[in-house]
Amino acid sequence: MDQLRAMRVLAKVADEGSFAGAARVLDMAPAVVTRVIAELEEHLGARLMNRTTRRLSFTEAGDDYLQRVRQILADVDEAAVRVANAVGEPRGHLRVLLPPALAVHQVVKNLAAFRRLYPQVTVELHSPGPVETMDDSFDLTIVASRRPLEGDFIARRLARTEVVMCASPEYLDARGRPSHPSELVHHDTLLPPISDLQRGITFQAGGNGPDDAPAESVTLVPSRSVLSSTHIDTTYAGALHGLGIAGLPSFVLEDALLENALERVLPMWRLFSITIWAAMPSRKHLPARTRVFLDFLIDLFGGEDKDPWLTAAGCETRPWAGPPPAGPSAQ
Numbered sequence: 001m002d003q004l005r006a007m008r009v010l011a012k013v014a015d016e017g018s019f020a021g022a023a024r025v026l027d028m029a030p031a032v033v034t035r036v037i038a039e040l041e042e043h044l045g046a047r048l049m050n051r052t053t054r055r056l057s058f059t060e061a062g063d064d065y066l067q068r069v070r071q072i073l074a075d076v077d078e079a080a081v082r083v084a085n086a087v088g089e090p091r092g093h094l095r096v097l098l099p100p101a102l103a104v105h106q107v108v109k110n111l112a113a114f115r116r117l118y119p120q121v122t123v124e125l126h127s128p129g130p131v132e133t134m135d136d137s138f139d140l141t142i143v144a145s146r147r148p149l150e151g152d153f154i155a156r157r158l159a160r161t162e163v164v165m166c167a168s169p170e171y172l173d174a175r176g177r178p179s180h181p182s183e184l185v186h187h188d189t190l191l192p193p194i195s196d197l198q199r200g201i202t203f204q205a206g207g208n209g210p211d212d213a214p215a216e217s218v219t220l221v222p223s224r225s226v227l228s229s230t231h232i233d234t235t236y237a238g239a240l241h242g243l244g245i246a247g248l249p250s251f252v253l254e255d256a257l258l259e260n261a262l263e264r265v266l267p268m269w270r271l272f273s274i275t276i277w278a279a280m281p282s283r284k285h286l287p288a289r290t291r292v293f294l295d296f297l298i299d300l301f302g303g304e305d306k307d308p309w310l311t312a313a314g315c316e317t318r319p320w321a322g323p324p325p326a327g328p329s330a331q
Contacts, residue, residue: 141280
């Protein structure tokens, strides 16, 4: 009997809560999983699980054995990682979970540079929607969050992105460039559905340091947008094609700002910022492929509490220089 293989099967049965679930994940026939567990129990001379048609539970001896098995498997995997990291170049398949807009506008366009550095590493990107916490079924999870991260995992800051207002130069030439948030009531806007904005949108001027209070704060409850979407790239496309003024994260806007396809609106006013983290399971030693990809992202985005995309485009929020001109009162 391959005892290490049997331990891995046992741990997967515990993780999935059933023999059938473990068989699917391990790509084994259910009958093979059943036989491996039976052989393990015979080898140990003890029943590890109580099985019924509806429920699977570990015996007291089985639960104690499972905890020791998990530690043994972790030690075996760590030993393999140490050897792999010590010899040869990084290689293997890397699975990354990340928000769709970040994949499209930042990560994919830089993968060719990563491949030139590490040609033996292949990358699999999963982008089903917003990502707010670490998923330990992936090697690396890129999280975009306005709140501090919590959980039993390791997180490294990649950058901070500001959400800023922008529009096409053609739209602004035709409709004018607002100098105060209150003037937005006279413009077409592209925002999430109104139900998501019941408390309004708050603009702040001044307070450029992390601990500085804003010199002025304005909260607006927007009227119905000409385009309402929770999909970032749909809003981005609308702004590019001159539909109106949109609020978007800077990492989406970088190329359009550099190419003058979009122009930042109200550059002295802040909306809010989102911190982008790279999170991974709590392991003493990362696989080399994960470590080099993490280092690549930190080098690429700076790894600081700063917005590298507004800096690259020359569109940083301007320092406070006295009260901005007051616009017409909101109606």
